[in-house]
Amino acid sequence: MTRYVGSCFFTVFVLFLWRVGDIADACKCSPPHPQQAFCDAEIVIRAKVVGKKVVSNAIKYDIQQIKMFKCPNQVIHAIFTASSPAACGVTLEINKEYLFTGKLETGRMYVTLCGYNPPWEDLSAAQKNSLTHRYQSGCDCKIIHCTSLPCPISTTDACLWMDWGTNNGQNLACIKSDGSCAWK
Template identity: 90%
Template sequence: MLVKPCLPLLVIRAKVVGKKTVSNAIKYNIQQIKMFKCPDQVIHAVFTAPSPAACGVTLDLNKEYLFTGKLETGRMYITLCGYNLPWEDLSAAQKKSLTRRYQSGCDCKIIHCTSLPCPISTTDACLWMDWGTNNGRNLACIKSNGSCAWQ
């Protein structure tokens, strides 16, 4: 069986169980509940910048979150630009997509658009430009017929 190597992007459901300042970062100790991407990884902490001005994420202790972040030198880093929401804030469709449909979107990238124009020049990406609406709460970026699209 051929196993794909994990990309540096991780998607995880976890509960925050501790907080500590380490050098120029905040370390949140977590209890991993489910790893949606790179399932062979076990993460015990997420790291973020010390303030929102530096793109740092503020988390509540004893709360479950969906984290998206990058794996760098064995550590998971999260930022304000990532998708880091309390688990309870996810819609039923989002939770279903994560637990049942996520694998079919693993070959797709999501390109975050913060201002127009937002060109996409590849078929393996979906454009995310959900400015103040909840349209994305019911969609998943899925590969179908050789290209990625919101479904």
């Protein structure tokens, strides 16, 4: 009988560890380049967070929209995100301005940890300028994130981003000219 109990305990323990691994790995993504986040997003805005409320399995942040960069003719009063970082939910501070890149679903804006949602004050002057002047014109290009060498590119419609851990590449935009994409 003790052998049976030991076997059951071991099985439950292994299943527990397996499940903890799943939960710990629930939200995994590498940070996108600001331009790629802009191009992949359905909506990009600058807004100030003014309130927070838990609704169902999500958090609703009330916002004051300051500027619309992508998806004009849309007024957003709230941003929704998952209720925890493990589920890719974003944690925001009240009375702070952010750049939000997200998706629209039934008139609601959703953001995740896998998007690009930095505090507005953390953006460089070049990034702020690119939001209105360069990123949109570079959406025909794909930014390929290279984390280890070699990183071959097999197309002229891409730029290689190798500045992992630095902000240098984030201040550039990948723009198509003369039939190929290049950093500008």
